[in-house]
Amino acid sequence: MNTPATPTTPERTLPFLALGGLFEADDIAAAARVIEAAGAPGGNFFPLPEENEFQAAFAAHEGARAAVAVNSCGTALDLCMMVLDIKPGDEVITTPLTFICSATCASARGARIVFADVDPATLCLDPAAVEKKITPRTKAIIPVHFAGLAADVEGFDAITKRTGVPVIYDAAHAVGTRRHGKRVGGAGKASCYSFQSNKNITTLGEGGAVTTDDPAFAEEIRRRKTFGFVYGPQLRVVTTGFNYRMTKPQLAVGVTQTAKARRVIDAKLANMKRLSELLAGAPGLILPAGLDEDHGAHLYVVRLDSTRASFPRERWQAHLKTRYGIGTALHYPIVWSWEAFAEVDHDRTGCPAAERACREVLSLPVFAQSKPEEIEYLAKSVRQSLEDLK
Numbered sequence: 001m002n003t004p005a006t007p008t009t010p011e012r013t014l015p016f017l018a019l020g021g022l023f024e025a026d027d028i029a030a031a032a033r034v035i036e037a038a039g040a041p042g043g044n045f046f047p048l049p050e051e052n053e054f055q056a057a058f059a060a061h062e063g064a065r066a067a068v069a070v071n072s073c074g075t076a077l078d079l080c081m082m083v084l085d086i087k088p089g090d091e092v093i094t095t096p097l098t099f100i101c102s103a104t105c106a107s108a109r110g111a112r113i114v115f116a117d118v119d120p121a122t123l124c125l126d127p128a129a130v131e132k133k134i135t136p137r138t139k140a141i142i143p144v145h146f147a148g149l150a151a152d153v154e155g156f157d158a159i160t161k162r163t164g165v166p167v168i169y170d171a172a173h174a175v176g177t178r179r180h181g182k183r184v185g186g187a188g189k190a191s192c193y194s195f196q197s198n199k200n201i202t203t204l205g206e207g208g209a210v211t212t213d214d215p216a217f218a219e220e221i222r223r224r225k226t227f228g229f230v231y232g233p234q235l236r237v238v239t240t241g242f243n244y245r246m247t248k249p250q251l252a253v254g255v256t257q258t259a260k261a262r263r264v265i266d267a268k269l270a271n272m273k274r275l276s277e278l279l280a281g282a283p284g285l286i287l288p289a290g291l292d293e294d295h296g297a298h299l300y301v302v303r304l305d306s307t308r309a310s311f312p313r314e315r316w317q318a319h320l321k322t323r324y325g326i327g328t329a330l331h332y333p334i335v336w337s338w339e340a341f342a343e344v345d346h347d348r349t350g351c352p353a354a355e356r357a358c359r360e361v362l363s364l365p366v367f368a369q370s371k372p373e374e375i376e377y378l379a380k381s382v383r384q385s386l387e388d389l390k
């Protein structure tokens with residue numbers, strides 16, 4: 001092992017930014033405009049017309065018939081589980097390679113979480129693995145468009161056609177994602193997006209949306225997110241609902257952020273492709289699959305091939321930071337490793353590809369604003385760091 005005995009100061013620092021997209025003067029102006037208007041005589045913070053504008057713009061951006069704005073992707077998933085009436089005795093199938101709420105949205109309603117394996121090439125939930133876990137109790141399937149790469153939408157459509165089980169996509173990583181050139185917002189029963197700070201668009205740090213091609217489903221989500229209200233000459237409350245609304249300044253920023261989403265994704269994707277070119281053939285690294293025009297470019301996730309590396313991923317991650325000033329992130333520890341799962345009824349059998357991937361993945365700092373020389377430094381440092389630890 002040739003790690004230098006004395007630590008050297010890194011040539012640069014490349015932090016893993018907590019702001020995933022671009023937040024610019026037009027976004028600040030949009031928020032300021034509604035805040036100022038609310039403060040003027042007779043002003044208010046009621047969400048119209050910004051809510052309608054944002055929902056129409058976001059639905060169009062994702063190729064769906066409808067979008068319902070909510071205050072997070074976690075909330076969006078909760079609402080979908082509610083509308084599907086997920087309850088104790090039901091089973092919901094999802095991927096182990098995900099953020100906690102893709103699974104806990106269902107367990108929170110008393111359902112058993114059934115994990116199925118990912119496709120080792122794409123790291124997205126594998127329809128063939130899902131098929132093996134379907135039982136008469138299966139009430140929903142929740143694939144994730146991992147890192148911005150679309151899951152196998154046709155494979156899941158075929159499962160729904162054969163079994164009737166609805167698919168709710170966790171599209172937290174998937175603003176702008178397409179599958180074979182087609183935007184994925186209308187896929188399955190619905191898709192749940194996130195506009196939290198590290199996503200490619202953000203609505204002031206938190207936010208989400210449910211998109212769907214089913215107007216009745218959209219209406220149910222709309223009711224549940226606003227106390228069960230149905231507006232008309234007389235307000236009615238038709239179901240148990242909650243208040244999961246986005247605020248007016250967030251909605252105004254949603255419009256400007258959606259307008260620039262393509263620019264963010266294109267710039268980020270170009271940087272990701274360049275990094276892949278520079279890392280091609282690096283011994284012991286597995287580069288991300290599917291970085292073509294359809295990719296939503298949320299994360300650049302490499303894998304340290306555990307069949308070849310003589311050191312653990314954590315050691316590599318720490319070395320990148322201390323020796324090269326490179327910040328990284330882990331997406332994700334396997335979801336059932338969180339303590340909460342001790343109390344969650346789940347089936348984790350038969351997921352070797354996800355278990356291996358979760359030990360190997362590391363997200364590198366690639367952003368829309370990364371400069372060519374930063375991408376070059378990143379590639380050079382990644383290669384050198386692997387050499388250092390050999």
Ligand SMILES: Cc1ncc(COP(=O)(O)O)c(C=O)c1O
Nearest residue numbers: 072073074099170172194195196
């Ligand atoms: C795959 C996935 N699903 C859901 C979420 C939750 O999103 P939010 O923070 O908007 O609730 C995240 C957040 O990072 C995520 O990565």
